[in-house]
Amino acid sequence: MIMMRNKPPSVKSTTVTSLSGPSVADSLAESENTSFQPQIVWLRCVCLSVVVILVVGGITRLTGSGLSMVDWRPIAGILPPITENQWNEVFQMYQTSPEYQKVNKGMSLSDFKFIFFWEYLHRILGRIVGLLCLIPYVYFLVRGKLSPRMKAFGLTLIALVIVQGLMGWYMVKSGLVNNPEVSHYRLAAHLSLAFSVFGLAWWMMLSLRMGTPPARNPRARWVRPWVLGFLGLLCAQIAYGAFVSGMKAGYGYNTFPMMGDEWKPDALFGLTPYWKNFFEDKFSVQFIHRWMGTALTAGLLLLGWRAFKSGVLSKIQKVRMKWVLGLVGFQFLLGVSTILLILEYQVSLPVIHQLVALFLFAALLGLVHSLSGNPDRESD
Numbered sequence: 001m002i003m004m005r006n007k008p009p010s011v012k013s014t015t016v017t018s019l020s021g022p023s024v025a026d027s028l029a030e031s032e033n034t035s036f037q038p039q040i041v042w043l044r045c046v047c048l049s050v051v052v053i054l055v056v057g058g059i060t061r062l063t064g065s066g067l068s069m070v071d072w073r074p075i076a077g078i079l080p081p082i083t084e085n086q087w088n089e090v091f092q093m094y095q096t097s098p099e100y101q102k103v104n105k106g107m108s109l110s111d112f113k114f115i116f117f118w119e120y121l122h123r124i125l126g127r128i129v130g131l132l133c134l135i136p137y138v139y140f141l142v143r144g145k146l147s148p149r150m151k152a153f154g155l156t157l158i159a160l161v162i163v164q165g166l167m168g169w170y171m172v173k174s175g176l177v178n179n180p181e182v183s184h185y186r187l188a189a190h191l192s193l194a195f196s197v198f199g200l201a202w203w204m205m206l207s208l209r210m211g212t213p214p215a216r217n218p219r220a221r222w223v224r225p226w227v228l229g230f231l232g233l234l235c236a237q238i239a240y241g242a243f244v245s246g247m248k249a250g251y252g253y254n255t256f257p258m259m260g261d262e263w264k265p266d267a268l269f270g271l272t273p274y275w276k277n278f279f280e281d282k283f284s285v286q287f288i289h290r291w292m293g294t295a296l297t298a299g300l301l302l303l304g305w306r307a308f309k310s311g312v313l314s315k316i317q318k319v320r321m322k323w324v325l326g327l328v329g330f331q332f333l334l335g336v337s338t339i340l341l342i343l344e345y346q347v348s349l350p351v352i353h354q355l356v357a358l359f360l361f362a363a364l365l366g367l368v369h370s371l372s373g374n375p376d377r378e379s380d
């Protein structure tokens with residue numbers, strides 16, 4: 001009797017119940033796997049460090065601090081200037097830069113110290129994120145605590161962080177020229193890489209928490225392609241957000257839903273060749289960002305409503321769907337507030353808008369993860 005009660009669910013019993021609804025998938029997916037606790041803690045720290053650096057990176061850019069350090073010394077640059085002489089030296093270097101000459105001429109040393117602080121902090125945090133990925137990875141690797149899949153993911157994570165560092169410098173370099181504005185393409189690449197680092201660490205963490213993937217919930221099969229499609233749209237929306245930000249396209253047409261008195265001002269989409277409007281005409285880019293964000297929000301809300309109405313979601317999928325819906329609604333309101341109030345809140349609103357984009361990305365990845373399960377076990 002006792003033995004029978006303690007018997008783990010067999011593949012057969014899993015199959016039978018999973019076909020009749022989401023309950024087995026629920027119980028498997030929700031029983032958190034604790035055998036990988038140290039690795040889970042590691043990946044949570046990586047995610048948290050990306051959140052912190054994203055906020056600091058946003059402040060650095062929005063306070064116009066990103067071009068205050070005109071060289072890149074990965075090792076020697078760890079120590080900040082301390083003595084008065086050292087400060088004068090870095091300030092003199094900055095004074096030769098186009099940004100000082102054209103934008104900040106006459107800036108005082110104490111104002112320079114402020115912008116230097118943000119860029120310095122951002123670069124130090126970048127090194128910390130790198131070490132946080134590398135050192136625990138090597139530790140777990142040496143102790144044989146990583147599956148082949150996790151080894152490959154971890155290596156990709158480290159490679160992404162290295163590429164991110166190089167991309168950061170490549171981006172800064174684009175602003176150290178005659179026109180002291182960083183390329184919005186490079187800004188978008190830098191932001192996308194930050195999201196990729198976060199996304200990969202987050203996905204690894206979700207997988208470790210889940211342990212052996214449960215069977216895929218067959219009744220919710222139709223939801224997954226939609227969610228994947230919206231994830232793709234969200235990635236495009238994030239890249240467009242970086243375009244808007246990088247081109248300062250949020251400063252103009254500060255009304256919603258209309259742009260001024262028109263739905264689509266005539267001045268938009270006027271570049272030739274036409275495709276350039278999608279990438280290089282700042283107010284066309286703002287137009288695309290505002291309507292793509294609206295479509296994303298409406299689409300996700302509709303999908304959520306249909307999925308809840310049809311009752312196909314498992315318990316964990318319901319929880320994750322609710323996070324997605326709450327966050328996308330909040331993000332939409334933040335986007336609208338940003339366009340309306342950016343002149344008053346030039347730093348705080350864009351930083352929060354960017355941060356919530358990351359949370360939404362995390363929530364959508366979580367939903368995809370919970371919908372993925374193990375397709376091989378779906379028809380056991």
Ligand code: HEM
Pocket residue numbers: 058191234237238239240241242244245248249250256289290291293294296297328331332334335336338339342350351353354357360
């Ligand atoms: C709902 C989905 C949305 C997502 C995921 C999203 C995401 C983003 C991201 C990642 C940025 C870059 C932030 C930065 O680098 O500072 C951004 C910027 C911006 N977004 Fe959105 N956005 C959304 C909706 C909207 C909407 C509906 C509007 C306006 C109606 C809007 C207006 C803006 C503006 C004005 C900026 C530029 C802020 C700056 O100058 O830094 N967003 N968005």
